[in-house]
Amino acid sequence: MQQPNRLRPFFENISFDRKDNEMVINFGPQHPSAHGQLRLVLHMQQEQITKAHPDVGYLHRGMEKMAENMIYNEFLPTTDRMDYIASSSNNYGFALAVEKLIGLEVPRRAKVIRMMLLEINRLMSHLFWLATTALDIGAMTVFLYAFREREYLMDIVEDYCGARLTHSSIRIGGVPLDIPDNFIHDLKEFLDKFPQDLKDYEDLLDTNRIWKMRMEDVGVISKEMAESWGCSGVMARASGLNWDIRKEEPYELYDEIEFDVPVSDKGDNYARYKLYMAEMRESSKILYQTMDMYKKTQENNQTALMAHAPQYISAPKLDIMTQNYALMQHFVLVTQGMRPPVGEVYVPTESPKGELGFFINSQGGPYPYRLKLRAPSFWHTGILQDLLPGSMIPDVVAIIGTTNIVFGEVDR
């Protein structure tokens, strides 16, 4: 018996009543809208999915194994390759975990610069998400617009650290550089323009009939499901879990900053889209405040960028070039590596994708004994096996889009 709806009109002379009509479709791993190397084995009844098996591992590089064979500073550039859309947030998560292990206090100016970088990365990541998701659903214009804005941000980051994608812009113990002279000016210029851009995207999408049909009531994640699957970030907040690590377990100077955490209880694709848009506005709000904080550190003459801990962190370049002992310590730290105390630490941070956690078990050696990377996308890919059954095949693309998974992070 046919049941016609908006997506499936009534077919004359065609019967769909055959029994055992199951079809197995292999989606990916080289599918352009799988956002990387995701392979989905989909069992279908006509257009409807009955079973889904996400298959990951096509980008597995064994980062945890690599970490066990590298000194701590050596591993930092490797973290860039996890969530390569917002690589500073990975650098930061790792640096913070090691700092917690050692018990380092980072200078205030470094904290402010880190927060700027983190929020710029969040904007970059969210813009990338908007662009690619819109492209998957067919909104080419939004893709081009969002990439234009992302380009401005990448230029700003490039001014800071020279890299556009794999930043390595944060070090254990602080940041390597002060921000360049034009940084604040450029950033302010961008942020002043940005609300208008966001409005442009929303004008194109918010009430767009196709966009709403693809997004509204599609891929609904209930609160229980989000809890049970370990969802974090926007995936959790769209399902009514009011949890933002920046707010609840503040790190850096997020407790000194005023910002809201947008939450929705709808749990569908559209709610996630709205949250990403709202988060971009919150990030700009944070960036305005960090610029003021940076100016205050200038007024108070707080110029230190790296923590002072000669046992773990190399001295500033000037000291290394002028003082014998600083040079010796630098030599030991570069060739042998720092040796954090014996102990364990699990440090979660709010990366653009969700809760990014670094678990480090140190046995007092220069190499971590065990390092576990808790990447949010891993769990957001796992949820697909419960989320996809019952939805239609075109919805798969929209759902994968809004889960915002990055395979550098899923496979590590």
Added chain:
Amino acid sequence: MRKYVPKDDVQKKPYYTDRYWVAPQVAKFDVESDEIFAADLAAIKAKFDVIEAYIQVEQMVVIINATDNFKVAKLLKEECAYNQLSEVGAIDWIAKQNQYEIFYQFLSMSKRKRIRVKCFLDVDQAVESLNPLFRSADWAEREMFDMSGVKVNNHPYMKRILMPEDWVGHPLLKTYPLQGDEAAAWYEVDRIYGKEARDVIGPENREPAKVDRYDTERFGRLGHEVPRGAEFKEDQPETPLAYQEDGGVFIVKKFHADDTVEITDRKR
């Protein structure tokens, strides 16, 4: 006495350690110093054996028996409001005590607290799956099995997740080399052509930038050209570089090879 180092541990070792150096410890605090953690610990202690409990870097660590893991997780979820299982992993202590150390990282959103429950599991034993309580355990335990080889009971779909299904060995064991073992080196050959083809195909080139000067199949030698695939001899006659065009390439107008000067004096 020299420190015991397990022979089959192929992880990278520090090449120098001061013999009088004593590693400092990350501070451990008493659980009683935090009210919420103390209450949670009391709830666990009321029903289960707790081997050790302390607070380290703002999170409580509870070490329990491996057989209690499911029940403790159930208690934490239902009575102590720990609503998310955010991470599961195993640490390899096989060389030291023939055990895995398994950790479960829980999060309570209402209390804003994180707990790490740990247990030690003998290598030949299996741990109970937390999948009925937390769906996130599904993938996490698959990863734990895949990477460290920890066996999990009552898991709905116990298969490798990151490595291919027919992979040999578990990469995160300390006995597994960083470059991969023999099975890893021949994985594609064995799978596609069979083991007997190993000799024909030869080992994989792990160095993509490697230049072999005697390989005339893939590399040319400027100034000493030989036909492709021909054998290269040491006394190969010199073949001077010459442009095909008369008088050099037409784009390069200003360069005259005869007029160039070789600078030998740095301070010239």
